[in-house]
Amino acid sequence: MVQDSIRVLQAQGYKVTKPRRQVLEILEEAEESLSPYDIQRLLRQQGKHLNHVTIYRILDLFCSLNLVHRILLSGGFVKCTLSNKEGCHRFMVCYHCGATQEFVDQQLCLQESKSTQNLGFHTQYHFSESSGLCSACYKKQLQKQEEAQPQSNR
Amino acid sequence: MVQDSIRVLQAQGYKVTKPRRQVLEILEEAEESLSPYDIQRLLRQQGKHLNHVTIYRILDLFCSLNLVHRILLSGGFVKCTLSNKEGCHRFMVCYHCGATQEFVDQQLCLQESKSTQNLGFHTQYHFSESSGLCSACYKKQLQKQEEAQPQSNR
DNA sequence: CCGTAATCGCAACACTGTTGCATTTAAGCT
DNA sequence: AGCTTAAATGCAACAGTGTTGCGATTACGG
Known part of the structure; x- marks a missing residue:
């Protein structure tokens, strides 16, 4: 709000x-x-x-x-849609419609810190974004593929 | 090379x-x-x-x-320092000297995919950068702090 | 060494982001 | 409500980043 x-x-x-x-x-x-x-x-x-x-x-x-x-x-x-939730705020970005969704995952943060620490790095902040299709665009794409090759058996 | x-x-x-x-x-x-x-x-x-x-x-x-x-x-x-290693290539970036180090972590990739999948997203690739201090700059900073407050007991 | 498609240089432009300073405005105080 | 003033905005000018089209150059196969 x-x-x-x-x-x-x-x-x-x-x-x-x-x-x-x-x-x-x-x-x-x-x-x-x-x-x-x-x-x-x-x-x-x-x-x-x-x-x-x-x-x-x-x-x-x-x-x-x-x-x-x-x-x-x-x-x-x-x-920001998460106010002050613990951990770094991550994003998924749909490469088709551009929609973004924010989330946190403390498990991921921990694991990421461990990984970088093992390499001698003192991490302060993670930037993590995933590129892919949101569920809506994924469905749309499936439909298009079916229309393009109707009843295909390959 | x-x-x-x-x-x-x-x-x-x-x-x-x-x-x-x-x-x-x-x-x-x-x-x-x-x-x-x-x-x-x-x-x-x-x-x-x-x-x-x-x-x-x-x-x-x-x-x-x-x-x-x-x-x-x-x-x-x-x-790129990893040729064609499996999984997305991640980076640590030292915010002091700017040095970068590349690494892959398949565990992280898997967990990240799972996380985004649970939120209805079909992830294609992860983009991940960590900001922090490389080991050299971390040591330098520790030394500076000690010089600034010698024999401090706080 | 030659021919040619790929690559590069140049000019011009569009977009992104910054700085300094004059003007305006939000908000606390009568 | 009006007054005060520090904070915020607008403006102008500029610096940095990235793109396009086209003519000139070059790598590389024959």
Whole structure:
């Protein structure tokens, strides 16, 4: 919820401004990650104009507060959906529709830390993203394949 | 070895050109990931001039052949050190000196696939980078801390 | 050594991200 | 509600990153 993020801003002594609300709302609605310029475009379509510098600065702030994460595979940003759950926040990204889903897995974190430790590394943070098909796009693809080769026996 | 990469190029029907050799050599020597412009700068210091477009195209080709990987945390490129080992190639990146180390961990891959599958996702590949301190930088940091508070009892 | 397809260089451009400074605004205080 | 002011935004200008088209060059097989 946007409201939760606003409370975090207030609690940390940051002002709740119109641009910040607008960016939060846009990210809240989005299914896929959005670049700063995507956000600007979407807002413009609603008649709201923000300077791209402002959007960059807002995203920097939100990331530093963990209200938003950057997806490395796409370079875009998504609203965090897990509040402050333990462990690093991981992402699945559908390479067909772009949809993202966030999750944590403490087991994975532990195992990952162990792996890197064995190699003499003192890990601070894991970045983990999986690229694949979301269930919806997977089904669509199966259907298309069947249509392409009906009753095929190969 | 550069020679191995050259054999891959030949085997796939790509020409072995001077620019391609030069980029391979630069990446072979580097400890950290290099951006296309880093590569251009380093080559220029050796009196070798490559157009940045050429470097981009060479890196694209090398990535498609898995001779080189892109590090998303830094946006730079590194030469693959594992040839064609099974499983996704993971990276540790030292946030102090920038050194990278590549590794694979089939256990991790399996567990990761299971995790995402449970969430309805059909994963194609994992992308995984860990940020932390390499053993050398970790030791350096410990020393610094001791110098800063000698015989401290806190 | 020659012919040619692959590769490279160049120019121009599009996108992404940053800095400094003047202007505006949120929010606390009467 | 109006006043104050530190925080935030807008603007302009710029730096870095990545792409496209096309003519010139080059690796490599014959």
